Amino acid sequence: MKYDIILCGVGGQGVLSVAALIGRAAAAEGLQVKQSEVHGMSQRGGAVMAHLRFADHPVASDLIPQAGADLILSMEPMESLRYVGYLAAEAALVTATEPFKNIPDYPELDTVLAAIRRLPHSLLVDAAKLADEAGNPVAVNTVMVGAASRLLPFRADTLEKVVREMFSAKGVKVVEMNLKALELGRRAYAASSHTCTA
Amino acid sequence: MSERVLLGDEGLALGSVHAGLSAAYAYPGTPSTEILEFLLEYQEEHGRPHAAWCINEKTAYAQALGACFVGRRALVSMKHVGLNVAADPFMNSALVATHGGLVVAVADDPGMHSSQNEQDSRFYADFARVMCLEPGSQQECYDMTREAFDLSEKFGVPVMLRITTRLAHSRTVVKLRAPRAENEVRKAPQRASWILLPGNARRAWRSLLERQREMVAWSEAAEWNTLALAPDNHELGVITAGIARNYYQENLPELAHAPSHLHIGAYPLPVEKIRQLAAHVKRLLVLEDGYPFIERQLAGLLPQPVEVTGKLTGALPPDGELNPDLVRAALGLPTRAGVKLEGITLPNRPPQLCQGCPHGHAYKALKKALEPYDTNMVTSDIGCYTLGALPPYSAIESCVCMGASVGMAKGAAEAGFFPVTAVIGDSTFLHSGVAPLMDAVSANTNMTLLILDNQAIAMTGGQPPRMPSSRLHDVVLGIGVDPKHCHVVEAMPRQVDAIAELIGSEIRHEGLSVIIAVRECLETARRKRREAVVTA
Numbered sequence: 001m002k003y004d005i006i007l008c009g010v011g012g013q014g015v016l017s018v019a020a021l022i023g024r025a026a027a028a029e030g031l032q033v034k035q036s037e038v039h040g041m042s043q044r045g046g047a048v049m050a051h052l053r054f055a056d057h058p059v060a061s062d063l064i065p066q067a068g069a070d071l072i073l074s075m076e077p078m079e080s081l082r083y084v085g086y087l088a089a090e091a092a093l094v095t096a097t098e099p100f101k102n103i104p105d106y107p108e109l110d111t112v113l114a115a116i117r118r119l120p121h122s123l124l125v126d127a128a129k130l131a132d133e134a135g136n137p138v139a140v141n142t143v144m145v146g147a148a149s150r151l152l153p154f155r156a157d158t159l160e161k162v163v164r165e166m167f168s169a170k171g172v173k174v175v176e177m178n179l180k181a182l183e184l185g186r187r188a189y190a191a192s193s194h195t196c197t198a
Numbered sequence: 199m200s201e202r203v204l205l206g207d208e209g210l211a212l213g214s215v216h217a218g219l220s221a222a223y224a225y226p227g228t229p230s231t232e233i234l235e236f237l238l239e240y241q242e243e244h245g246r247p248h249a250a251w252c253i254n255e256k257t258a259y260a261q262a263l264g265a266c267f268v269g270r271r272a273l274v275s276m277k278h279v280g281l282n283v284a285a286d287p288f289m290n291s292a293l294v295a296t297h298g299g300l301v302v303a304v305a306d307d308p309g310m311h312s313s314q315n316e317q318d319s320r321f322y323a324d325f326a327r328v329m330c331l332e333p334g335s336q337q338e339c340y341d342m343t344r345e346a347f348d349l350s351e352k353f354g355v356p357v358m359l360r361i362t363t364r365l366a367h368s369r370t371v372v373k374l375r376a377p378r379a380e381n382e383v384r385k386a387p388q389r390a391s392w393i394l395l396p397g398n399a400r401r402a403w404r405s406l407l408e409r410q411r412e413m414v415a416w417s418e419a420a421e422w423n424t425l426a427l428a429p430d431n432h433e434l435g436v437i438t439a440g441i442a443r444n445y446y447q448e449n450l451p452e453l454a455h456a457p458s459h460l461h462i463g464a465y466p467l468p469v470e471k472i473r474q475l476a477a478h479v480k481r482l483l484v485l486e487d488g489y490p491f492i493e494r495q496l497a498g499l500l501p502q503p504v505e506v507t508g509k510l511t512g513a514l515p516p517d518g519e520l521n522p523d524l525v526r527a528a529l530g531l532p533t534r535a536g537v538k539l540e541g542i543t544l545p546n547r548p549p550q551l552c553q554g555c556p557h558g559h560a561y562k563a564l565k566k567a568l569e570p571y572d573t574n575m576v577t578s579d580i581g582c583y584t585l586g587a588l589p590p591y592s593a594i595e596s597c598v599c600m601g602a603s604v605g606m607a608k609g610a611a612e613a614g615f616f617p618v619t620a621v622i623g624d625s626t627f628l629h630s631g632v633a634p635l636m637d638a639v640s641a642n643t644n645m646t647l648l649i650l651d652n653q654a655i656a657m658t659g660g661q662p663p664r665m666p667s668s669r670l671h672d673v674v675l676g677i678g679v680d681p682k683h684c685h686v687v688e689a690m691p692r693q694v695d696a697i698a699e700l701i702g703s704e705i706r707h708e709g710l711s712v713i714i715a716v717r718e719c720l721e722t723a724r725r726k727r728r729e730a731v732v733t734a
Contacts, residue, residue, distance in 0.1 A: 010547065023369075032370070038311070039229060039232070039367050044582070044585065045551075046550070047546075060445075061444045061522045062364050062441065062444055063364065065448065065521075066536045067534040068536075078544060078547075082544055085536035085539075089537070102553075103545055104589070106545065107544070111542055115539065120537075
């Protein structure tokens with residue numbers, strides 16, 4: 001078994017914290033994990049991508065090959081499209097819908113969303129709204145992990161356990177809000193009309 | 199045996215600690231920054247080893263050299279271009295018979311994710327005639343660093359550890375071993391070996407050259423250089439170095455016949471192993487990240503007619519970072535197409551100054567001040583302010599190396615151009631902008647220097663500069679800049695017009711002017727506020 005994820009978004013959106021959360025869950029399930037991330041210049045409002053790989057055998061390459069990814073998980077719609085060359089034929093793309101417009105030539109949002117919907121297995125998640133609903137606007141990333149959770153080869157409670165661990169230092173309230181965000185993301189997946197089967 | 203999830207950089211740092219490290223010095227630079235960051239955190243928790251940021255890579259190198267002079271194990275870390283700054287002490291340190299172990303960790307950046315060039319530090323190790331270890335995994339970052347200190351003490355040379363961006367910034371589980379104690383303080387016994395007077399230096403150089411044979415003999419037997427000959431396959435032999443092995447292994451299951459394989463993790467090159475492999479096959483494919491360093495040396499090593507392919511022959515691109523797909527193609531495997539994107543073109547999203555960044559206000563003021571001139575020149579430096587090259591600012595015209603903006607402005611002004619303005623950050627100014635400013639002072643060059651002081655080495659994550667803002671003004675005055683033409687302003691939005699006016703009048707002043715625009719980096723200010731809330 002192996003599972004490869006491209007995580008993407010814009011510098012500052014917390015792509016690395018999503019990688020850390022899923023990576024820890026994979027390790028908790030006894031899998032071998034490799035995670036390649038971006039530091040430095042690119043993090044300043046530029047396009048950011050991390051490779052996260054896990055398997056029940058040693059992972060060789062730190063980078064995912066073209067057409068090798070099982071999932072693209074994106075914090076931003078246009079950025080999700082930048083890496084579709086990495087997607088295996090029947091793999092899934094899950095992205096937050098809210099655009100991050102820090103460039104003058106951002107395409108029409110409808111065009112971007114339509115391109116995402118044309119992909120074989122895609123899911124658009126209004127993560128900003130769901131994070132608000134969970135009581136914490138910065139829990140967008142946790143919502144997105146929740147939305148992808150049915151696709152991840154983890155037991156349902158492993159992610160919850162990791163969320164508890166990762167946020168425990170910040171107090172019970174933060175833990176609860178993130179658990180709710182995780183659950184709302186999960187429900188968004190369940191309710192989606194787009195078939196997003198792994 | 200315990201385990202930890204570590205970045206390559208962190209594996210290297212912890213490997214040093216467990217090798218009995220006493221002191222570590224560095225100037226931050228992507229992708230090497232996390233090495234010292236890790237050691238600073240370790241120092242805070244455990245009180246040891248000593249770890250400190252320095253003014254630049256050269257001063258860092260000399261400090262590490264001092265520590266090894268008194269018998270301690272020392273680490274100096276930097277990015278590849280940082281080694282250019284430290285090249286003087288580095289080259290000479292190869293002659294001084296290191297006493298305590300000295301390890302020089304250099305992180306190269308093929309693909310230029312965050313750098314001005316792609317230079318390959320293995321050439322520097324070869325240039326200095328010292329040994330170099332090249333980890334291919336986070337585990338090797340840890341293990342090789344431990345061994346590098348032993349080698350340094352055994353052979354009496356500094357040992358280079360060369361990693362690349364991908365390994366520096368990729369994390370996985372690393373197995374740890376029992377730590378070794380630090381060396382006692384004990385001064386090097388022979389001072390002659392530390393005094394590079396011509397007489398001593400000639401002797402030291404001959405000694406270093408004589409030790410080359412021993413180094414090669416060590417390299418032939420090193421566990422990091424592994425040769426596996428495929429008994430039935432005489433067609434292809436693959437040589438991998440460092441992280442390229444990972445991309446090779448990724449593709450290996452798809453090859454019908456496994457080629458013979460030599461992995462090189464330690465230099466000088468294991469010549470006999472290479473010849474053995476070459477004698478076994480018709481064609482060699484060299485997979486290495488960075489320059490064709492091994493590939494170029496093969497021609498001189500191989501007596502038999504064997505075809506060598508790699509970056510020089512076009513089997514792999516000569517520039518950029520290796521990846522599993524490029525290696526796949528070089529191995530002759532068919533390309534795999536991913537999902538195709540149709541009906542939309544994606545614009546690039548380049549890095550940029552943070553919203554509301556103080557540098558942005560300074561750039562607005564500068565552009566306003568330059569409006570009256572049909573042509574003008576603004577030289578700049580390395581760091582966040584380089585982001586002023588891109589729209590919406592388009593405010594700067596150069597980015598060559600640390601400190602170059604000041605000297606380039608002086609040169610342009612002396613060549614007869616007017617008006618010339620130079621832009622530099624506070625930490626970059628201290629790193630290597632002070633010296634050319636002294637040149638400008640002595641010539642009273644007709645130029646205006648703008649120091650954008652955000653009190654942080656912001657591009658690499660907001661490390662504290664070696665000198666607070668309050669003293670920067672004193673430094674500038676101390677080297678002789680006319681106090682009437684040295685100003686400190688606050689880079690606030692409401693000040694833009696006033697700063698523009700000041701820059702304008704200093705441009706019109708015939709002679710040298712310095713304007714220091716001060717305001718803390720938004721990122722570090724935000725972080726301090728968050729930390730204050732947590733501790734409150």
